[in-house]
Amino acid sequence: MRPSKLLLPFLALLLCLPLIVGADALRQGHPERYVVQRGDTLWDISNRFLRSPWLWPEIWYHNPEIENPHLIYPGDVISLIYVDGEPRLTVQREDRSGPTVRLSPRVREESISAAIPTIPLDAIRPFLTETRLLDGRTLANAPYIVAGADERVMGSGTDTVYGRGLDPDADTRRYAIVRRGDELRDPDTRRSLGYIATHVGDAHLEKQGDPATLSITRSNREVLPGDRLLEANETAFNSNFHPDVPATDVEGQIIAVMDGVNQIGQYSVVAINRGTEHGVEVGNVLAIYKAGQTVRDTFGGRRSQRVQLPDERAGELIVFRTFDELSFGLVMHANRAMHTLDAVRNP
Structure with a gap:
């Protein structure tokens, strides 16, 4: 049975979609390579190359000759390459075995704890295992x-x-x-x-x-x-998760700010009313929407009509700890003031 004429253009579009998404993912003015510095986070590096840091898993290329290619260490070089015409980011690791420092994809054992974290650990440390x-x-x-x-x-x-x-x-x-x-x-x-x-x-x-x-x-x-x-809690925390989008649609709200204030900004730790039971996982990135106000329209034909203004995107958070029905997240970007009861959704 032949595909219909209407189906053929759709299939062609699907075949082209990964390339379109990959090309659009790159930030304008991105570098071709970047040497990882001590103090960097995976979010920082993603933000240098990508318009949306949570697209990292879609564009990351695992070098098969490097042990733990998903881990990144200070001194590693992140390079932009093209695989089958699609942009990919890959890592090259320093080889210090000789008098001359050169870059090569050799196997090197590294302590996992020495790898750069995904987000600033100092901002979330009290909420990892102690809270x-x-x-x-x-x-x-x-x-x-x-x-x-x-x-x-x-x-x-x-x-x-x-x-x-x-x-x-x-x-x-x-x-x-x-x-x-x-x-x-x-x-x-x-x-x-x-x-x-x-x-x-x-x-x-x-x-x-x-x-x-x-x-x-x-x-x-x-x-x-x-x-x-x-x-005492002996559970170790894995700081080497990757930012990504939830596998399911998430619709929730910020229900608390963990440092005891109402206004929310960059690096605020917040609790949301969605957890593992709702498909939320560590590393998920959610967009934050400032709740639209209800105003009175006194200028139209109907006097004092109440109008609900639309929600406005205000920033993004990344989930770093999950429970059954709620999660803790760190606000990574804020372009306007946010408050409790603001909405969180898939970016």
């Missing part, structure tokens, strides 16, 4: 600090504190001290998504009992009676 999302019952039933050894402010590395509710049969010796923070609610359903458990410090169990004796090993702020004790 937790817990339901109210878990927080209420968690062990807690009942008092300090004296009446001084608790918080130094040698302070002794007493806790209750610890499992005497548990092998856990290291605990995180957390404090219940704001409750996050889904603005669509008004249902609670959990409480932010703010990391206060760390403690080591010295002696079981009721109360148990613990020593504070590290503190970010004053430790207070009533602060909760949770098993």
Whole structure:
């Protein structure tokens, strides 16, 4: 059965589409090559070459002769090449084995931790593993600090504190001290998504009992009676994810700013009411839209007609941590002020 005459032009367009997308992805005035510097991020480098940094996976060319070609290190050279007529970015790695430094695609073992991160880690570090999302019952039933050894402010590395509710049969010796923070609610359903458990410090169990004796090993702020004790989080964070677009359509809202302010700008950490249950993954880039205001039109034929202004694109965020029903994201670009309840969508 032959394709119809109407179908043939459509198939031809599909065949040309990757080339069109690849060519359009390049930023005007892009460099032909760039030497990666210490302190760079993958987002920074993507932004040098591409109009939209989240298109990186579509244009990245894996050099088969390099170990871990998806990782980029200071000193690597990112070059623009053409494969079958399509623009591709590839990496060349320094060879320092001889007296002359030359570029070659040789295999070189590198520590993954030495690779440049996708986004600035300093901006998100407190929210990677220390900040937790817990339901109210878990927080209420968690062990807690009942008092300090004296009446001084608790918080130094040698302070002794007493806790209750610890499992005497548990092998856990290291605990995180957390404090219940704001409750996050889904603005669509008004249902609670959990409480932010703010990391206060760390403690080591010295002696079981009721109360148990613990020593504070590290503190970010004053430790207070009533602060909760949770098993220390040993989960490692992978900072080498790639920016990309969600595989499904995402429609959500910013429900909180994690540094406690209402106005949002570049490098603000925000929570959105969409998580893994909605198809959101670490590395997903979402566009932020400032909610359009409702105004009164007093100039038309109908007096005082209410008009809903359209949402305006205000920036982009990248998701760096996901939960079932919400995610944390870092605002990477802001061209106007943003606030909670602004919309997030596929870019």
